Every structure is written in structure tokens, then in C-alpha cells.
Amino acid sequence: MAPITLRKSCTIVPTEPTWIGRFPLAEWDQVGTITHIPTLYFYDKPSESFQGNVVETLKNSLSRVLVHFYPMAGRLRWLPRGRFELNCNAEGVEFIEAESEGKLSDFKDFSPTPEFENLMPQVNYKNPIETIPLFLAQLTRFKCGGLSLSVNISHAIVDGQSALHFISEWARLARGEPLETVPFLDRKILWAGEPLPPFASPPKFGHKEFDQPPFLIGEKDNVEERKKKTIVAMLKLSKSQLEKLRSKANGSKYADPSRGFTRYETVTGHVWRCACKARGHSPEQPTALGICIDTRSRMQPPLPRGYFGNATLDVVAASTSGELISNELGFAASLISKAIKNVTNEYMMIGIEYLKNQEDLKKFQDLHALGSTEGPFYGNPNLGLVSWLTLPMYGLDFGWGKEFYTGPGTHDFDGDSLILPDQNEDGSVILATCLQVAHMEAFKKHFYEDI
Numbered sequence: 162m163a164p165i166t167l168r169k170s171c172t173i174v175p176t177e178p179t180w181i182g183r184f185p186l187a188e189w190d191q192v193g194t195i196t197h198i199p200t201l202y203f204y205d206k207p208s209e210s211f212q213g214n215v216v217e218t219l220k221n222s223l224s225r226v227l228v229h230f231y232p233m234a235g236r237l238r239w240l241p242r243g244r245f246e247l248n249c250n251a252e253g254v255e256f257i258e259a260e261s262e263g264k265l266s267d268f269k270d271f272s273p274t275p276e277f278e279n280l281m282p283q284v285n286y287k288n289p290i291e292t293i294p295l296f297l298a299q300l301t302r303f304k305c306g307g308l309s310l311s312v313n314i315s316h317a318i319v320d321g322q323s324a325l326h327f328i329s330e331w332a333r334l335a336r337g338e339p340l341e342t343v344p345f346l347d348r349k350i351l352w353a354g355e356p357l358p359p360f361a362s363p364p365k366f367g368h369k370e371f372d373q374p375p376f377l378i379g380e381k382d383n384v385e386e387r388k389k390k391t392i393v394a395m396l397k398l399s400k401s402q403l404e405k406l407r408s409k410a411n412g413s414k415y416a417d418p419s420r421g422f423t424r425y426e427t428v429t430g431h432v433w434r435c436a437c438k439a440r441g442h443s444p445e446q447p448t449a450l451g452i453c454i455d456t457r458s459r460m461q462p463p464l465p466r467g468y469f470g471n472a473t474l475d476v477v478a479a480s481t482s483g484e485l486i487s488n489e490l491g492f493a494a495s496l497i498s499k500a501i502k503n504v505t506n507e508y509m510m511i512g513i514e515y516l517k518n519q520e521d522l523k524k525f526q527d528l529h530a531l532g533s534t535e536g537p538f539y540g541n542p543n544l545g546l547v548s549w550l551t552l553p554m555y556g557l558d559f560g561w562g563k564e565f566y567t568g569p570g571t572h573d574f575d576g577d578s579l580i581l582p583d584q585n586e587d588g589s590v591i592l593a594t595c596l597q598v599a600h601m602e603a604f605k606k607h608f609y610e611d612i
């Protein structure tokens with residue numbers, strides 16, 4: 162791919178004074194992925210009808226949106242016992258301008274490749290955490306007049322729902338529209354920095370997600386698996402392939418006829434089985450599947466509209482490869498469905514209480530990007546499949562039209578997978594999966610042949 166030249170980098174601060182001070186974070190902010198998550202938006206050359214200056218439009222609206230979302234302009238600060246808090250100090254976010262000699266058509270299918278790295282603002286985690294911006298954006302202009310906008314947002318501050326809330330309000334302000342949903346900033350609603358209310362009766366703990374996920378039989382840790390070379394594939398399932406899989410799952414004795422399996426349960430069950438087959442596990446191999454749940458509507462009472470933070474919880478479905486493969490698809494889907502149903506208000510509160518009582522949170526933090534060998538690992542023999550099916554992913558219009566392609570940035574950790582709706586809105590879905598190179602071809606074969 163043609164080289165990309167970084168032209169300018171600047172710090173954007175809120176356009177008005179914002180609240181300054183210590184901002185306690187919730188337990189869910191401080192566990193799981195605490196590094197940045199990149200996403201990329203590609204735009205055709207802005208049409209003549211767009212009168213403004215692209216860079217100035219982006220920068221001005223960014224500084225205005227930061228007034229409402231001022232935590233994004235702050236910095237993290239480590240606390241004792243593997244905890245951290247936010248310092249709301251309005252130090253700002255980073256905005257980078259770059260140029261490419263290439264054309265957008267050089268990207269064949271926009272599958273994340275190592276070249277994507279140059280389109281994304283990089284974060285150096287070797288720098289002290291207090292110096293790292295929580296939001297970075299890079300605008301790259303291509304020779305053909307097309308643009309890419311990549312944003313890289315700290316998962317320690319927000320989950321997918323809140324990240325997309327922030328970005329879409331940024332775009333609204335850029336278009337000259339008012340804010341649609343004022344962010345709800347107070348994380349005390351999730352007991353950030355505060356004790357939980359007492360439980361009415363002694364809580365029953367059944368949280369498998371805090372256990373170490375299984376290792377490959379014969380290995381005493383996951384060190385070797387973490388070192389294996391990985392590759393990403395974007396695999397499309399058409400509407401008819403989805404329907405075929407769903408009727409297969411719903412036709413099984415494990416299906417609940419009153420409800421049927423959802424797309425997520427069906428596809429995730431299928432992916433889990435295919436991964437076990439492709440990895441060539443022995444039948445007794447234990448395997449865990451990580452499921453990310455948005456708790457906003459599951460909490461009692463539900464979290465306020467616009468809750469801005471991390472409100473997701475990871476839960477686990479567990480089985481053995483032999484059980485998953487020898488049983489029909491409905492079996493895998495039913496394990497996923499049960500793990501999700503298990504998440505009641507009490508379950509979530511017990512989980513938060515458990516984290517509050519931990520001596521150190523480091524072992525629950527996924528510091529992949531730091532090359533750490535600690536933190537949960539959902540690579541072989543496990544898998545993590547996050548749904549982006551209902552995230553408002555598409556249609557980011559800053560005034561020169563919607564993007565023609567949006568996608569996740571690079572992710573190169575074995576087992577990390579996402580399922581997202583196809584941008585064409587034709588009822589198909591895309592699985593973005595990262596597996597070991599040694600397993601990917603067999604996985605693809607099963608993924609399509611076992612439908």
C-alpha cells in the first residue's frame with residue numbers, strides 16, 4: 162500500500178470550561194479490556210455541496226462535544242490495588258491529519274490488514290497512563306479525494322454503546338444539529354467509588370467468568386497459545402444462510418419453542434462448534450465461550466438513558482469440544498442462551514461486590530496490547546464472541562455524507578471475534594474473527610460447509 166505521511170497532530174480541548182476533579186470509575190470500567198478500541202470510517206470525496214473545511218469542521222465540533230462529554234478529555238490515574246480513576250483535567254484529545262499517496266480502491270474488501278495500522282492513531286502504552294489521551298482521531302486524505310477517519314477510544318472509559326453515542330453526537334454537532342441525548346455521567350449509579358447497598362438475603366455466587374478459562378489439555382498455562390501467529394477473517398453469512406442455521410438450531414430438542422434462538426445465539430453456537438473442529442481438540446477438551454452483555458436494560462431499575470461508561474459484563478458458557486460437536490447446533494445455542502438468561506439484577510450486583518472485595522484488579526484486566534501474559538485469554542481452546550449487532554455502527558455523517566464503509570480496526574488476538582450487521586442492510590451479518598493461522602482455513606471450511 163502507498164505510504165501514509167502524518168502531517169499534523171494537535172490537542173483538542175473542550176471549548177468551554179468543564180468540571181475539574183477526581184472522577185471515580187465503576188468496577189466494570191476497571192476490568193476487561195482497558196486499552197483503546199479502534200474503528201475506521203471511509204468516505205468518498207466530499208461533494209461540491211459541502212461548503213465547509215473538513216478538518217476545521219471536525220476539530221471545532223470535537224471541542225464542542227467535549228464540553229458535554231468532558232470525561233473523554235481527562236486522563237486515567239493508577240490507584241493502589243490495581244485500580245484506577247479518571248482525572249477530569251480537560252487535557253484534551255488528540256487529532257491527527259495524514260495523507261496517503263494511494264486511492265481508497267487500493268483496499269480490496271476492507272478486511273483489517275496490517276496496513277490499516279497506518280490509518281489509525283497509535284497509542285504507546287509504554288508512556289505513563291496519565292499522559293495517554295482517552296480519545297484519538299486520525300483523518301487521512303487519499304489521492305483520489307476520499308477520506309478515512311479512524312477513532313481510537315479507551316475502553317477504560319466507555320463501552321461500545323457509549324463510544325458510539327459520543328461519536329454520533331460529535332457528528333450531529335458537526336452537521337449543525339443539537340445534541341440528541343445528553344450523556345448521563347454519574348457512575349455512582351453503578352456504585353463507582355461507593356459500597357453497594359446490603360443484599361436482602363445472603364447472595365449466591367455462581368460467576369464462572371472470574372475463573373481462569375480452561376487451558377489446552379496437556380498444557381499448564383496458555384503461554385504457548387498466546388505466542389501463536391494469528392490472522393483475521395471477515396466472513397459473511399447471507400440472510401438465507403442465517404435462516405438455514407437458525408431453523409437448524411430451532412428444530413433441535415434443545416430449542417425453546419416459545420422463543421426460538423436469536424441470531425446471536427445461533428451464529429455464536431455455530432462459530433464455537435466450528436472453532437472446536439478447526440482446532441482439532443480431543444473430545445474431552447474443556448472450552449469456554451466469553452459473551453459480552455449490555456446491562457443497561459437488565460439492571461433494576463434500568464440504567465438512565467445515555468449512561469456514559471462501561472455497562473457491559475462478560476459471562477461464560479462452558480462445555481467440552483466433544484459435547485459441542487457430537488450434539489446438534491441447538492445444544493451449543495442453548496448453553497449460550499442459558500448463560501445470558503442467568504444474568505439477573507442480583508447476579509450483576511454480586512459480580513460488582515466480588516470485584517470490590519478483590520485485593521487487586523490486575524488479574525481481571527486485559528492488557529493484551531502491553532504484551533502481557535496476564536489477564537483473561539479467550540484463545541485456543543476458548544473463544545470470545547461480542548455482538549455488535551445492535552450497536553449504532555453505521556451512518557456517521559459530519560456534513561459531507563455518510564461513510565461508505567465502517568469496520569473494526571485491527572484485532573490480532575486468538576479467539577477475539579465480533580459479529581456485526583452487514584452495512585448493506587440486506588439481512589446478512591459479518592463475522593470478524595481472529596484465529597491462529599494454523600486453524601483459519603479449516604475454520605472457514607466448517608463455517609460454510611456445516612450450514
Ligand SMILES: COc1cc(/C=C/C(=O)SCCNC(=O)CCNC(=O)[C@H](O)C(C)(C)COP(=O)(O)OP(=O)(O)OC[C@H]2O[C@@H](n3cnc4c(N)ncnc43)[C@H](O)[C@@H]2OP(=O)(O)O)ccc1O
Pocket residue numbers: 197198199200312313314315316319320321322324325422423424425426452453454455456473501547548549550551552
Ligand atoms: C471503546 O471504544 C469503542 C468500543 C467499541 C466496542 C466495544 C464493545 O465491544 S463493548 C460490547 C458491545 N456489545 C454489547 O454491548 C452487546 C450488546 N448485546 C447484548 O447485550 C445482547 O443482549 C446479547 C447478550 C449479546 C444477546 O443478544 P441476543 O441473543 O440477540 O438477545 P437480545 O439482545 O435479547 O435480542 C433479542 C432480539 O431483539 C433484537 N434487538 C435487541 N435490541 C435491539 C435493538 N436495539 N435494535 C434492534 N433489534 C434489537 C436482537 O437483534 C434479537 O433479534 P435477532 O433477530 O437478532 O435474533 C466499538 C467502538 C469503539 O470506539
